[in-house]
Structures are given as structure tokens and as C-alpha cells.
Amino acid sequence: MVRTSSEVPTGWRRSGPGRPRPATALAERWTTVDGIDVFYRESRNPPDAPVMMHVHGFGLSGRYLLPTAERLADHFHTLVPDLPGFGRSGKVANALDVPDLAHAAARFLDDRGIEKATLVGNSMGCPVICEFAYHYPDRIDRAVLVSPAGGIFNQPLRRAMGQISRDAPREPARLMRVVTPDYVRFGVPSTMRMFRSLTQYPSLERLLAMKIPTLAVLGDRDPLMPGAARVQEVAGQTDNHVLIVRIEGAAHAINFSHPGELAHLIRLFMEDQPIVDDPDSPGNARLYEIHRGVHHPPAKEA
Template sequence: MSSTSRAPEAEVPTYLLVHGIGASHRYYRRMQQSLAVTGHTHSLDLPGFGGTRRPERPIPVEEYGTLLGRLLDQLEVPRAVLVGHSMGAQFVTELARQRPDIASHLVLIGPVTDPRRATAVKQAMGLTRDSVKEPPAGKLIVFRDYLKCGPRWFSSELAQMLDYRTDLSLREVRSPTLVIRGANDPVSGHVWCESLSAAVPNGQLVEVEGHRHLVHHTAAAQAAAHIEGHVRRHPSITHPAA
């Protein structure tokens, strides 16, 4: 896990950064550095990813959500801004659904999976189209992490990703929600992201021109600024513990 902190102050947000399928905390480094200027940050590698030990069975999205809640409890973080990219957006959505007491705000970056594209073939096509035009530095980080994950675990979790209905789970979330996508992202489309932002109170969609699925890496400072602005604009709603 990668963590950064600034001097203790009242109302300083804590950001939890959750990676997507096949990835790790590494592609969050740029954005984490930007967010660390105004808050505390935690970025981690989930079981089976980033070189961590692979579980003996596939882990459903719901179970990853529970694990993230336990992690924040262990870190003694009572409230956090939950930030997830791609499949990580599913993980933090599930955490916000299960534990509304923890989720001060929700941020979904390049979220998946649009039910109209919920097949392995369509997802592979989108990722291939995206990868061709991502900058070399981003592709290298992702490629190395995919090798560490391995095709077997990737395939196991891909099935979980395709089965999970982010849109339906989001209907149960009451945290102010920001959806961010690169305007040229072939994986997470405009109509899909717009529907997600409309599904929650205080939902907002931001599209970053000239960027793709790795917008949190290629436009890290800009993405961080949008997240910080979202937190400032929308006061955290306190929910009782589930």
C-alpha cells in the first residue's frame, strides 16, 4: 500500500484510490501526489493484483467491497473519498453501497461495465483500441502489472466484472458522486457515464478532452483538481453505520 499524509487539520479529506482489473497502485502515483497536497491518500494493491498473492478462488466484486471496508476500519479511517478506476469503480461503488457510513464522496473514473458491452470480446476490443493510442509511459505501467496479474487471474476476475451491475448498485448509493472519463475513452462511453452520473443525487459527469481510459494517469493534475472541487462543492452526508 502507498500512503501519503499532510499535517493534521480539521476537515482534511482522506482519499482511497482503488485500481482496476489487472492493474495496481502504480498508475495512480501522479494523481496521488496531486491529491496529497490537500488531503491524506491511500492507494493499495488488491489480492491477486500488483504481484500480491493470488486467492484460490475468484473474488466477487461484493467481497472486494467488504475487504476495502475492513481495510479502512483497520486504518481507523471513519470517512473517505472513494476513488475507483475501471473495475475499481465497481469496487468503490459496492463499498459505498455496503458502508454508506464510510463513503463521504464517490469518484468513478472510466467506470465499467456498460451492460450493452458486457462481453469479453467487446471489452477486449475496447481495451485494444485504447491501448494503441495511450502514451508509452502509461502502457508500460499497465503492461507490467498485467504480467504480474497473469492471464488466469485476469480471466477469473473479468467474469466477475462482466457480471456486476454498476448501474443497479449505484441506485442504492447516496454519496455525492463524480464520474470522470477521458473524452476519447473507447472503454467507458459517454452515454454510459452520463447515465451513471444521473443515477445518484448530486451526480456529475466530467469529460477530459484529449484523453482516454488512463485519464487519471495522463491528466493526473486535472483529474485531481476535479476531484478536489467535487469534495469542496458537496458537503459530506453522514449516514448511520450499516
């Protein structure tokens, strides 16, 4: 079941008397999955384009992912859902954990008639993608893990809260206007339950089990991520699929703060091209590899 979510044309909102303006370049829609109303955004490009689904982080909706998702919507059939229990989607009777969210993502794709997709996640969305790949390896083409969270580096809760508090002033001020309503709606009890699920999730084990081409994107100012030496140590445990790239000046919410750089990087990854800076991206943030698995072609001189 699909229905639009606005009284004005889909994807538009009012900006003064009688003057609609785009809320997003993506259409805003609803469907029902397992009896739960699910809100999502979808590109209007031909349905035969490669599918790319963006998976949001802890306590959030997909809204903060839109700056990057919109930049990729011209090449991919783009989907940005609010997973059940998050954002504008309906609540569930029992709080979902990481495996539940991975299954919910698969059932959302089932509902849309999509067999296979590339998944792009931020923060908590990355463990969800790893779990999706574990249970549905034939349904994921590639994985893009942006600022993956939930590992031992974010434990215990007080440490994670300290990391989040250090990250906040490093993000664009406008991000708070986007994420605050999501956090308020998600609530403290759900936050505590979801954090426990993340601390119990075998993030490293699932990551190392993935056999598909995987891009991990890190910000060099992200306090929720370990240093480069630890990242390289982990990446060195698998040599067959992982490409790791850092973005200078980025913190945790890269999908929002550096959408031009990230979209450019994802396009290069999807085309198996060498990692080079995008001269047209604002901010002039430098991209550089810190690890490349053998399944990726070697980098060439630009």
C-alpha cells in the same frame, strides 16, 4: 502490522551508485489484512487530514494511480493500496470478485484505523467503490468514478478486448511500462475469472442506489465508455447526487494520462466549486459538465 518495503529509505529507490531518488512522494508500506500481505502507499501529511483512498483497475496495481494521488496528497490523507491478489500484495486462495474486493477495501481501512473516506476509482475500481457504498454507506463521504467499467457496454469479453485494444494507442506510451508487469503478474486465469465477475455485477443498479455526492469523470476518447447521449440517459435516472464531467483528449487511464486536470477537478468537486479549467495544468485539456445533480450547488460564472 506495518513494515517498510525497501532497504533504502521509505519512498526512495536507487538511481545509480549511492544515489537514491524518489520512487513516489508517498511512503511505501506493508500491512497484513485477513492473513494476506497488502502493499500500499500513504501520504506523510497529518493523520487528521480528510482521508482519500484510490482504488485501481482490472489486473493492475495502484502504481498507475500515483500521478493523480500525489497531486492530492497535500490536502488529503492519501492511501493507494494494491488490493489482495493484485500488484505486490499477496495472492488469495480463491479469486476475489467485486463484492469481495469491496469488503477487502473496508478491512484495509479497518486495519489503518480509518472509519470514513472519500474513494477515487478508475475502471474496475469504480464498481468496487459502488459495492463499498452499498455495504458500507456510513463509511464513504464521496465517490469519484473515473472511466467506470464493467457494465453491459463492455460485454461480451471479445467486445471488451476490442475496446481495450483500441484504447492502448490512445494512452501515453509510458503507461505500458507501468502496467505490463502488473498484467503479467495477474495472469490469464485470474483475468478470465475477474472479467466474469464484472459481467455479472449490477453496475447500474448499484450506481443508482448511491446517495452520496458522486463525481463521474469520462474521457471523450475512451472506447470503453458509451457516448454522451447514453451517459446522460443513465444520469437522468437519478437527480440527486451525480456530477458528470468530460475531459477532452483523454482516453481510459485518466488518472495516469491527465493527472493535473483530474486532481484539479477532484479538488473543485470536494469543495463544491464550479467546474472550471485549470490554466496551470499541462496539455490544456478542456473540462466540461454534461450532467449535474440537484445536491450539487449550481455552477456560477468564473
